[in-house]
Amino acid sequence: MFAQRVRDEVSLRWLEPHHGEALFRLIDASREHLRPWFPWVNSTREPKDTEEFIRGALRGVAEGREAHFGIWVDGQIAGVTGAHTIHRLNRHAEIGYWLGQDFEGKGMMTASVGVLLDYLVEEREIHRIEARCAAGNDRSRRVMERLGMRREGVLREGECLADGTCDDTLIYGILASEWKGRRGAR
Numbered sequence: 365m366f367a368q369r370v371r372d373e374v375s376l377r378w379l380e381p382h383h384g385e386a387l388f389r390l391i392d393a394s395r396e397h398l399r400p401w402f403p404w405v406n407s408t409r410e411p412k413d414t415e416e417f418i419r420g421a422l423r424g425v426a427e428g429r430e431a432h433f434g435i436w437v438d439g440q441i442a443g444v445t446g447a448h449t450i451h452r453l454n455r456h457a458e459i460g461y462w463l464g465q466d467f468e469g470k471g472m473m474t475a476s477v478g479v480l481l482d483y484l485v486e487e488r489e490i491h492r493i494e495a496r497c498a499a500g501n502d503r504s505r506r507v508m509e510r511l512g513m514r515r516e517g518v519l520r521e522g523e524c525l526a527d528g529t530c531d532d533t534l535i536y537g538i539l540a541s542e543w544k545g546r547r548g549a550r
């Protein structure tokens with residue numbers, strides 16, 4: 365099993381099709397928690413939907429424009445983080461993340477995204493990393509702020525949510541030099 369250690373019991377593994385069943389079970393158990401922020405939750409109805417997502421993600425990995433990791437805790441999948449857009453020429457990436465409901469509030473995501481940023485900066489030589497969230501998603505904002513990402517802009521009503529309302533999208537960014545500076549200061 366190939367894994368990158370995050371901390372004690374937490375590790376990242378490349379998402380692979382055989383994780384589809386376990387990942388689907390996690391989504392299924394966390395529907396109410398994820399639905400407000402992700403339109404794909406309602407269209408994820410059975411394990412094959414999640415397997416298809418992973419196969420599509422792996423095509424993006426093969427083409428060098430995506431990177432997706434499962435977050436594993438004590439042998440159980442707890443969430444996902446990754447870059448759904450990597451622009452090799454611009455050296456720019458946009459990241460995303462989510463946790464199953466039972467895994468929230470333990471510091472796992474901030475630590476996992478930190479390892480993702482290390483990978484993007486060190487191995488992929490990405491210069492600028494960006495993340496977006498709905499203005500009302502306080503937990504997601506706090507992850508970005510704890511990592512030292514800077515709030516750079518607002519897209520007015522950029523996120524149309526499951527309840528039918530459209531919230532502003534906040535854009536956060538961090539440069540490779542800033543991330544290396546923070547990591548060096550740790």
Ligand SMILES: CC(C)(COP(=O)(O)OP(=O)(O)OC[C@H]1O[C@@H](n2cnc3c(N)ncnc32)[C@H](O)[C@@H]1OP(=O)(O)O)[C@@H](O)C(=O)NCCC(=O)NCCS
Pocket residue numbers: 397398401461462463464467468469470471472473474475496497498501503504506507
């Ligand atoms: C966004 C999301 C990943 C954030 O999860 P999270 O658990 O709040 O973030 P972390 O795993 O980094 O945990 C940090 C929290 O754990 C607490 N914590 C508890 N034990 C800790 C420990 N040992 N070390 C660090 N933090 C710890 C921190 O105080 C912090 O809580 P606070 O924000 O209330 O101060 C999660 O809420 C989620 O999946 N939401 C639904 C999907 C979503 O919105 N995704 C993002 C879309 S843009």
